[in-house]
Amino acid sequence: MKNNKKSEILISQKKRSWYELVLAAVFYGVFIYLLGIVIYVVYLGIPVVTFIKLLTSLVSVGGFCFGYGLIFSATKDIIINVTDSIIITRYVVGPFSYDVKSKVTTFEYVSFFLDKWGEYATNLWYVKNRHYKMCSFKSKESAYQFCLDLSTKLNIDILDATEKGNFKWIEKDKLK
Known part of the structure; x- marks a missing residue:
């Protein structure tokens, strides 16, 4: 990036x-x-x-x-x-x-999740429930790092949606 x-x-x-x-x-x-x-x-x-x-x-x-x-x-x-x-x-x-x-009107957050092919995909969310499919990665760490870099540059939040029904918001303040 x-x-x-x-x-x-x-x-x-x-x-x-x-x-x-x-x-x-x-x-x-x-x-x-x-x-x-x-x-x-x-x-x-x-x-x-x-x-x-x-x-x-x-x-x-x-x-x-x-x-x-x-x-x-x-x-x-x-x-x-x-x-x-x-x-x-x-x-x-x-x-x-x-x-x-x-x-896009405003960027809301970026998320990463496990897709049906076993890869970690990332989405950039905007305007309520609309999203843009970004990239796919082989490892969770790569997807997480991509989302962290993107969220820092856009000043938005990160959602970890790798577990179905157990979504977690990641606080960037605790990572620094």
């Missing part, structure tokens, strides 16, 4: 490892190859029934390859603008990026 300015907090996902990028390149390569086959078949002018059968199989395999290429190459960055109360989620694939902006 980095603090670029006093008014912005940047939470950046780590860069992809080399083998993930190689797998993404293989999947993208297969997708482009299949796209080339479709263009070539259209150029040849084969019968419509054969073309439709070939196109459905190529679209299903091509969609699979493109989807897994995205899974292995995409990263997610979160920018919290404190002064304007905006959360910007930036999805990045190579040189391309897509921003999703969420307007």
Whole structure:
């Protein structure tokens, strides 16, 4: 977690490892190859029934390859603008990026909990019962440290919701 300015907090996902990028390149390569086959078949002018059968199989395999290429190459960055109360989620694939902006009135608290996949997830809560899903961690200590850093920068409370039905507010004053 980095603090670029006093008014912005940047939470950046780590860069992809080399083998993930190689797998993404293989999947993208297969997708482009299949796209080339479709263009070539259209150029040849084969019968419509054969073309439709070939196109459905190529679209299903091509969609699979493109989807897994995205899974292995995409990263997610979160920018919290404190002064304007905006959360910007930036999805990045190579040189391309897509921003999703969420307007927030006031930040209330940050919580961490055990999700259904056995990871510790974190949420940033605002406006009564609305929340923003932040990150997931393998260990409780990592999730706790992330929440502690975020709550310190935003000056909000922390909720430990790892045990169902036994939520605990963590007082930051006793930690110092």
